[in-house]
Amino acid sequence: MRTVESATDAADPMVRLPLTREVRSLQEARAAIDEVDAALALLLARRAELAGAVQRLKPVGGFAGRDPHRERQIVEAMARRAPALGVDRLARIMNAVIEAGLEAAEDAREAR
Known part of the structure; x- marks a missing residue:
């Protein structure tokens, strides 16, 4: 079995x-x-990066821009x-x- 070394490998x-x-x-x-x-x-880590892209594209980002309907869809699909x-x-x-992804996106935005 090959070791997982990157998000692409995973x-x-x-x-x-x-x-x-x-x-x-x-x-x-x-x-x-x-x-x-x-x-x-x-x-x-890859999901957090993609969530950061979503935050940049949304009209209201961060915690205020959370979409409970979308989050429920994600959970149901995973279930x-x-x-x-x-x-x-x-x-x-x-x-x-x-929440961790949103925090990471905020940190990245503040670091710029």
Whole structure:
């Protein structure tokens, strides 16, 4: 399995993240979690960059420009892909992701 080293790698369908059924030991389980976490970190960074682009394009950006309907659509779509997590858990996760992305966009704007 190729190591996830960039957001492009993490999104590449040729990068195969570890499957739970292939994990045979605690060490393998932890290594698999590390691979998933590496991919997740890179994907979250990429999402934050894209959210920053959205903030630049919206008439009202930042926390004031949040769109609850759009956020609900995102969560519902994710819940269809990850039903074991469910809408409520994913809503909490995505709220944290969205808020972190907005904060990162604000920080980047202030740094310019």
